[in-house]
Amino acid sequence: MLRQIKSPVASRQSPVFKDLLLCAFSGVLLSFPFLRINLWVFAWFGFVPLFFALQNKSKTQAFLLAYFTGLIFWLGTIYWLMHVTLIGMFLMSLYLALYFGLFGTIVSSLSIPPRPFAPLYISSIWVILEYIRSYLMTGFPWALLGYSQSTNLPVIQIADITGAWGVSFVVMMANVAVYQVASCNLQLANIVRKCWLPVVCLAGVLVYGYFCLYCPLPLAPRTPPLKASVVQGNIPQELKWDPAAKDYIIDKYLDIAGHAAKENPDLIIMPEATMPAVLEQSPDVLEKIKHSVKENRIPLLFGAVTLRGGNFYNSALLIAPRESSIRQYDKLHLVPFGEFIPLRNTFTFLETIVPIGDFSAGKDYTVFKVKDAKFSVLICFEDMFPDISRGFVNAGAGFLVNMTNDAWFKDTSSPFQHLQGSVFRAVENRRFVVRAANTGVSAFIDSYGRAYAQLSDKNARLTFISGFQAADVYSISNSLTAYTRFGDYFILFCIFILFLNLAVALHNKRAG
Numbered sequence: 001m002l003r004q005i006k007s008p009v010a011s012r013q014s015p016v017f018k019d020l021l022l023c024a025f026s027g028v029l030l031s032f033p034f035l036r037i038n039l040w041v042f043a044w045f046g047f048v049p050l051f052f053a054l055q056n057k058s059k060t061q062a063f064l065l066a067y068f069t070g071l072i073f074w075l076g077t078i079y080w081l082m083h084v085t086l087i088g089m090f091l092m093s094l095y096l097a098l099y100f101g102l103f104g105t106i107v108s109s110l111s112i113p114p115r116p117f118a119p120l121y122i123s124s125i126w127v128i129l130e131y132i133r134s135y136l137m138t139g140f141p142w143a144l145l146g147y148s149q150s151t152n153l154p155v156i157q158i159a160d161i162t163g164a165w166g167v168s169f170v171v172m173m174a175n176v177a178v179y180q181v182a183s184c185n186l187q188l189a190n191i192v193r194k195c196w197l198p199v200v201c202l203a204g205v206l207v208y209g210y211f212c213l214y215c216p217l218p219l220a221p222r223t224p225p226l227k228a229s230v231v232q233g234n235i236p237q238e239l240k241w242d243p244a245a246k247d248y249i250i251d252k253y254l255d256i257a258g259h260a261a262k263e264n265p266d267l268i269i270m271p272e273a274t275m276p277a278v279l280e281q282s283p284d285v286l287e288k289i290k291h292s293v294k295e296n297r298i299p300l301l302f303g304a305v306t307l308r309g310g311n312f313y314n315s316a317l318l319i320a321p322r323e324s325s326i327r328q329y330d331k332l333h334l335v336p337f338g339e340f341i342p343l344r345n346t347f348t349f350l351e352t353i354v355p356i357g358d359f360s361a362g363k364d365y366t367v368f369k370v371k372d373a374k375f376s377v378l379i380c381f382e383d384m385f386p387d388i389s390r391g392f393v394n395a396g397a398g399f400l401v402n403m404t405n406d407a408w409f410k411d412t413s414s415p416f417q418h419l420q421g422s423v424f425r426a427v428e429n430r431r432f433v434v435r436a437a438n439t440g441v442s443a444f445i446d447s448y449g450r451a452y453a454q455l456s457d458k459n460a461r462l463t464f465i466s467g468f469q470a471a472d473v474y475s476i477s478n479s480l481t482a483y484t485r486f487g488d489y490f491i492l493f494c495i496f497i498l499f500l501n502l503a504v505a506l507h508n509k510r511a512g
Contacts, residue, residue, distance in 0.1 A: 066104020
């Protein structure tokens, strides 16, 4: 593709250093939207330096240059993983950069039909690769290109039709359009010919987005608001499972819950693995929690490790003051190298890199109920997988709760990147999302992706603080978005575009 879209000065091979500099620049630009401050604008042209570096390159050269871009991007984006495993961070970055390499290889060798349609094909390739990355080998749907726009509310509203994939598609189209304009003489006729399609698509996305935000349709039937309060204990990870800190952690969380109860919420929510004990092996801890619930007279949702049938589960439990039974949800999607080691018996050396025990995955899409409000829980990074959220909403969840513990990654950009996933799940399903995080970010997100209440201190700090935050949440029922109903059909559209391009290229080859 990039052989056919040349700049006036691109007739000669660029020096290696210049190409590497362009690639590094691309990797840095693309990482900016995933910093603590979401600099989303850089995503709209972050690929342009890479596209210039790929001009007139062989497939091998294109792969290596794009791979280098990906490596810079991922090292700058998931650097926080070094707080858990430095070797694992490098290995993960080396793996994830392969998708950039494949993208560069395919794009550099594509035979493009009329230039105005090039953005369609290139964007389809990127989205398909993102989708594969999100599900291959349990998946890593982190830092999708679309997630870069999590605070650009008008653009992300299209996610209720296409999912995050549609936003990635539009942002990539803009990158190609910017490259096409920058690589030709700036005559108006050339600009119009090359950019009319991305401009039309972006205009449609913005019109739809502003309509959703400022001229919304009547809300679907919903229950009266549920007042929820999220509790953030700010327990350092090094203390989390220290037996000497067990009572301190439990008492701190229950003490904050007691203060939250004074505002008379309908539900108190604590983070993932709140209690540093296996409940079945620590009946005293469970009794202490039950006593607190009865004293506060408010239902409590909290995370804990549970044991059943000889298997350990990462669970969310709901205790109500007047009910004898405890409702439980077991996490469906486990974190590889965090909650289990893939192929542990085959690659035994992995235990020396990430020495953890194995958890078992749950099987049920559990829906909890408090008063008339129905909700489901996403534990840890389950909120990064759109199919899990869709499953809960299709099962009847009126809003979603994400309970997590990002203390592993210290005071980095990790919790802010994690928040991006919750924003998209809210928009995709038009459901409120409540986040309870051990060290932050704890927040309430409405069905349009707006964080309307966040736990912060007097300095507006969102992470590594303790306290509680209360807000009203609406449980929306009897209303499903196109994305919730039909899922990732936009991926099929991208595949169709790609095959159409191949068919046109084959036809042109035979005709020639």
